[in-house]
Amino acid sequence: MEALQMLLNGFSLALEPTNILMAALGAFIGTMVGVLPGLGPASAIAILLPLTAVLPPTQAIIMLAGIYYGAMYGGSSTAILLNIPGEVASVPTCLDGYPMAQQGRGGPALGIAAIGSFFAGILGIVALTFFAPLFADQALKFGPPEYFALMLLALTVVISLGGASISKALAMSFFGYLLSLIGMGTITNMPRLTFGSTTLWGGLDVISIVIGLFAISEVLNGIEEKKVAISMGNIGSVFPSLKDLRQSAMAILRGSGLGFIMGLLPGCSPAVTTFLAYDLEKKCSKTPERFGKGAIEGVAAPESANNATSSAGFIPLFALGIPASPPLAVLLGGLMIYGLTPGPMLFEQNGNFVWAVIASMFIGNVMCLVLNLPLVGLWAKLTQIPYGILAPIILLISIVGTYTIRNNMLDVLVALLFGVLGYFLNKYKWPVVPLIICYILGPVLERSLIQSFDMAFKNPFIFVQRPISLALIIMTVVFVIISVKLRRRTRDSIVNSGYAQE
Numbered sequence: 001m002e003a004l005q006m007l008l009n010g011f012s013l014a015l016e017p018t019n020i021l022m023a024a025l026g027a028f029i030g031t032m033v034g035v036l037p038g039l040g041p042a043s044a045i046a047i048l049l050p051l052t053a054v055l056p057p058t059q060a061i062i063m064l065a066g067i068y069y070g071a072m073y074g075g076s077s078t079a080i081l082l083n084i085p086g087e088v089a090s091v092p093t094c095l096d097g098y099p100m101a102q103q104g105r106g107g108p109a110l111g112i113a114a115i116g117s118f119f120a121g122i123l124g125i126v127a128l129t130f131f132a133p134l135f136a137d138q139a140l141k142f143g144p145p146e147y148f149a150l151m152l153l154a155l156t157v158v159i160s161l162g163g164a165s166i167s168k169a170l171a172m173s174f175f176g177y178l179l180s181l182i183g184m185g186t187i188t189n190m191p192r193l194t195f196g197s198t199t200l201w202g203g204l205d206v207i208s209i210v211i212g213l214f215a216i217s218e219v220l221n222g223i224e225e226k227k228v229a230i231s232m233g234n235i236g237s238v239f240p241s242l243k244d245l246r247q248s249a250m251a252i253l254r255g256s257g258l259g260f261i262m263g264l265l266p267g268c269s270p271a272v273t274t275f276l277a278y279d280l281e282k283k284c285s286k287t288p289e290r291f292g293k294g295a296i297e298g299v300a301a302p303e304s305a306n307n308a309t310s311s312a313g314f315i316p317l318f319a320l321g322i323p324a325s326p327p328l329a330v331l332l333g334g335l336m337i338y339g340l341t342p343g344p345m346l347f348e349q350n351g352n353f354v355w356a357v358i359a360s361m362f363i364g365n366v367m368c369l370v371l372n373l374p375l376v377g378l379w380a381k382l383t384q385i386p387y388g389i390l391a392p393i394i395l396l397i398s399i400v401g402t403y404t405i406r407n408n409m410l411d412v413l414v415a416l417l418f419g420v421l422g423y424f425l426n427k428y429k430w431p432v433v434p435l436i437i438c439y440i441l442g443p444v445l446e447r448s449l450i451q452s453f454d455m456a457f458k459n460p461f462i463f464v465q466r467p468i469s470l471a472l473i474i475m476t477v478v479f480v481i482i483s484v485k486l487r488r489r490t491r492d493s494i495v496n497s498g499y500a501q502e
Contacts, residue, residue, distance in 0.1 A: 003130050010355030013058070014363060022059045023360045026066020027367040033067065034074025041071035042326040043214040047397055049207055049334050057338040058353050062360040064334055065314075068327045069121055069361065072270075072310045073368040076113040076303055081106055089270040089306055092278035096291060096298030109299050111238040112248050114373055116304035120256040121365040124311020127260060128358055132319045133347055144451035145463050149472035151445040154322040156479040158434040166484075169434045172425075176438035179204060199410055206333045206439060208402050208414040213432045214330070215398045216419025219391045221426060238373055240296070248300035251281050259305030263312025270309045270325065277305030311361070318342055318354060323440075326433045332440055 013019060033044040044067050052060035079090040080097030093113065100109040158173050182193045183203025194200040240248070255277040262273040281301035282291045291298050316322040321342035323329035335342055340350055347354055402415040425432050456462035463469045 003133055006133075006351065006355045007129050007359060009352070010357075010359035011362075013352060013356035014062070014359035018059055019062055019356065019360055020363065022055075022063040023066050023364040024367050026063035027070040027073075027364045027371060029063075030067035030070020030072075031074035031368060031371045034071040034077065041068045042210075042330050043218055044071065045327055045330045045334070046207070046210040046214045047394065049210070049330065049337075050400075050402060051397070052334070053337075057340060058356050060338065061331075061335065061340075061353070061357055062364075064331055065357060065361060066364045066367075068331065069307065069310055069364060070368050070371075071327070072121075072307050073114060073117050073371070075306075076117070076299075077110065080109045080113065080299070089274045089302075092274045092302035093299055093306075095278065096293070096295045099292070099294035100296065100299065103294050105294065105296075107238040108240040108244050109296065111240045111373060112244055112296055112300050113303040114238075114369055115240070115245075116248065116252040116255065116300045117307040118365055118369040119252055120259060120304040120306075120308035121311050121368070122362070123256050124260055124263070124308050124314075125358065125361045125365065128311065128315050128318075128361075131264075132315045132354075132358075134319075143466075144448045144455060145466050145469040146472065148445060148448035148452050149463060149469040149476070150320060150322075151441050151448060153472050153476045153479065154320070154441055155438070155445075156476055156483055158437060165429075165431075168430050172431055173434040173438040176435035177442040179209070179435070180439045180442040202406075204414055205402075205406060205408075205411050206436075207337070208411040209418050209439065210330055210333060210436060211398050211402050212415040212418025212420075213422035213425075213436065214326075215394060216415060217422030217426060217432075219395050219398075220419060220423040222391055224423075244296050248296055250284075251297035251300040252304045254280060254284065255301035255304030256308045259308030260312045262305075263309035264315060270306045273305045273309045274302035277301040314358075314361075318346060321444075323437065326436070329433065329436050329440065333436075336440070 014023070029044065029048070030041060033041060045064050048067065049064065052063060055063070075090055076093050076097065079093040081101050097106075097109045097113070100106060155173070158169050178193075180203075182200055184190065184201055185192055191201050258277050258280060259270070259273045262276065263270075278291075278298060278301055281297050282288045285291065285295070285297060287295075310325070313323075313325055313328050317328050317332065319342075321332070323332045332342060340346065340353065398415065398419075399412055402411050403409065422432055424430075452462055453460075463473060
């Protein structure tokens with residue numbers, strides 16, 4: 001009941017005109033980003049993050065969260081209409097969505113994707129309302145050893161988000177940690193890796209790195225690929241029939257449930273759960289031979305799992321500070337910019353902020369449903385924007401936004417350098433997400449390790465002598481095993497589907 005009371009208080013804040021506007025703006029931008037091939041939610045959040053610096057924290061995070069789940073809604077459009085999976089998580093939607101579009105049923109496919117996404121998103125937010133405070137209450141018992149073990153658990157994200165090669169993921173993780181060492185030491189407060197330059201005492205700004213790796217590198221990739229606008233035919237009505245709804249009902253329920261449960265696991269991204277949901281639905285179907293030929297359940301299940309996983313990811317993010325996906329990793333950096341450290345104390349010290357954001361997600365999901373059903377024809381036309389117009393706009397916003405963070409040209413230089421680096425990393429299939437995650441979590445891990453040794457008089461067994469830290473270490477080992485198995489399962493599914501994993 002306390003959670004419901006806090007949620008009602010959150011609605012009183014979320015329903016303020018400015019917060020409603022931010023939720024609507026985030027949902028609109030996110031849906032547009034999801035529709036545009038090659039520009040994902042992580043890139044959009046990275047581009048707009050500096051521009052939100054003029055907003056209060058609540059309004060800024062409401063808008064950025066709206067971009068995230070709005071992009072999850074809009075991402076089905078190109079997968080269904082153009083057979084272009086913007087990311088690995090969209091591949092299962094292509095398998096039956098595109099055949100439906102070829103059969104003249106692209107509209108119902110888009111409609112059921114939006115309805116499934118809405119149901120899954122609401123389910124995830126309801127669970128967020130009740131589970132996140134429970135997670136946070138237990139985390140109040142954390143000391144430095146528990147935080148160290150928690151960071152180890154969080155770093156299991158690297159395995160599932162690290163691309164096809166674990167060795168490359170680990171190498172990029174180590175590189176990210178080395179970058180985090182630049183500046184003043186977390187404990188000693190002495191400069192390190194600054195090479196005598198006082199300019200580097202403040203370290204490298206995480207937003208500069210993120211904008212370079214995600215936004216500027218996308219522009220360079222687009223220029224190399226000579227992207228152009230893509231045309232498509234009529235999509236028809238987007239409102240599914242009663243038969244479509246009956247066929248999709250259980251698929252939506254199963255996909256939502258599976259996606260939510262898997263979304264609670266650190267490192268289990270939508271790219272994993274969408275394939276699992278598609279596979280589960282095919283196994284549950286009495287006519288599995290229909291899958292791959294235009295089965296509407298093959299659209300409903302992965303799209304529901306996608307959005308349920310995305311919503312569930314806010315639970316470990318808010319309560320434990322663990323980002324389960326690239327957009328949430330960028331959002332984690334945004335929270336820290338505003339001095340809001342996700343974790344046990346967030347609900348205690350910034351309760352109004354947290355519950356306003358959660359309440360706004362209910363409002364934003366309704367807005368996303370409205371945007372995705374009646375306006376899907378408009379979103380389809382956005383795929384026809386010439387890339388020669390889109391790329392310079394992205395580049396200009398990125399450079400201006402990077403400079404305004406600290407009014408420092410060094411940040412612009414860092415963004416450009418990491419843009420070039422990101423281009424080559426993408427070209428040669430080196431994952432960039434482990435770099436970002438370890439750059440953010442590395443200092444916390446280091447500080448907790450040093451504090452743990454200090455309080456235990458250099459006794460390394462302190463981590464297994466405390467029940468919570470021991471449990472987290474055991475969970476880390478278990479999640480590593482699970483993540484490795486899920487990687488293999490997902491890789492096999494991608495190979496069998498005819499797509500290569502990036």
